[in-house]
Amino acid sequence: MPQLKDIATQIRRDIVRMVHGVQSGHPGGSLGCADFLTALYFKVMDHQPAPFDMDGKNQDVFFLSNGHISPVFYSALARSGYFPVQELGSFRKLNSRLQGHPTTHEHLPGIRIASGSLGQGISVAIGAALTKKLNNDKNLVFCLTGDGELEEGQIWEALIFAPHNKVDNLIVTVDLNGQQIDGTTEDVAGLGDVGAKFQVFGWEVLHMNGNDMDDVVAVLEKAKALAGKGKPIAIMMKTVMGQGVDFMEGHHEWHGIAPSDEQLAKALAQLPETLGDY
Numbered sequence: 001m002p003q004l005k006d007i008a009t010q011i012r013r014d015i016v017r018m019v020h021g022v023q024s025g026h027p028g029g030s031l032g033c034a035d036f037l038t039a040l041y042f043k044v045m046d047h048q049p050a051p052f053d054m055d056g057k058n059q060d061v062f063f064l065s066n067g068h069i070s071p072v073f074y075s076a077l078a079r080s081g082y083f084p085v086q087e088l089g090s091f092r093k094l095n096s097r098l099q100g101h102p103t104t105h106e107h108l109p110g111i112r113i114a115s116g117s118l119g120q121g122i123s124v125a126i127g128a129a130l131t132k133k134l135n136n137d138k139n140l141v142f143c144l145t146g147d148g149e150l151e152e153g154q155i156w157e158a159l160i161f162a163p164h165n166k167v168d169n170l171i172v173t174v175d176l177n178g179q180q181i182d183g184t185t186e187d188v189a190g191l192g193d194v195g196a197k198f199q200v201f202g203w204e205v206l207h208m209n210g211n212d213m214d215d216v217v218a219v220l221e222k223a224k225a226l227a228g229k230g231k232p233i234a235i236m237m238k239t240v241m242g243q244g245v246d247f248m249e250g251h252h253e254w255h256g257i258a259p260s261d262e263q264l265a266k267a268l269a270q271l272p273e274t275l276g277d278y
């Protein structure tokens, strides 16, 4: 089994190659969340890639709320065995199962909801978590949301509902990269102390450096240990948008633009091939 850090590096290569290949997509948030998705799919989650079971009964399930970071999601799914790695080359192409924003219509294994219409993932994850309780299914539900996404009103309905209903088999991670499509989150609509807000709503709150693999694994394991204790769990995950590619790091401009040929070469020089390119 390759080291988690090496898997994350290959996933970062996949991300920039996929987005470059069609000159379309979202590299910044994808690169920032590569360590998190690697830890989830290769270490932390108890899940079965194949055969894919849409209901996910008796396994951990993950919902990507900020669906525009589909490149990192598709790469993590393919690399962990949900579908052939070669299919990453069809990203955003006509009739591909790998559309810009994930949907269930294409029946891509690993995708359980359409996402990209922001704000909906936590609500869906709560529904899945309550279903697991009704089914006496002891596995967990994970969800990732962006920080800019917290400006959606539906998020706050979900944040009220989950603690009130003791949805304690749910682990929500917030990608605090401080950036969104139009600028920094503080400039667009200041979020203040996000962890304090979750806490005052009744969530158990943890903090994590989302670009330090050891910390990611340790905090996710700690979150799992806190499940079943009466409170939903939220992880405040600090990441750098564009992490791993120096000229993309920390710039909101890389939210949703593709690298040129020259920029791709520069990026790939910083990301050694570890598992073999698709």
Ligand SMILES: [Mg+2]
Pocket (backbone or CB within 6 Å): 146, 147, 148, 149, 175, 176, 177, 178, 179, 180
């Ligand atoms: Mg953001």
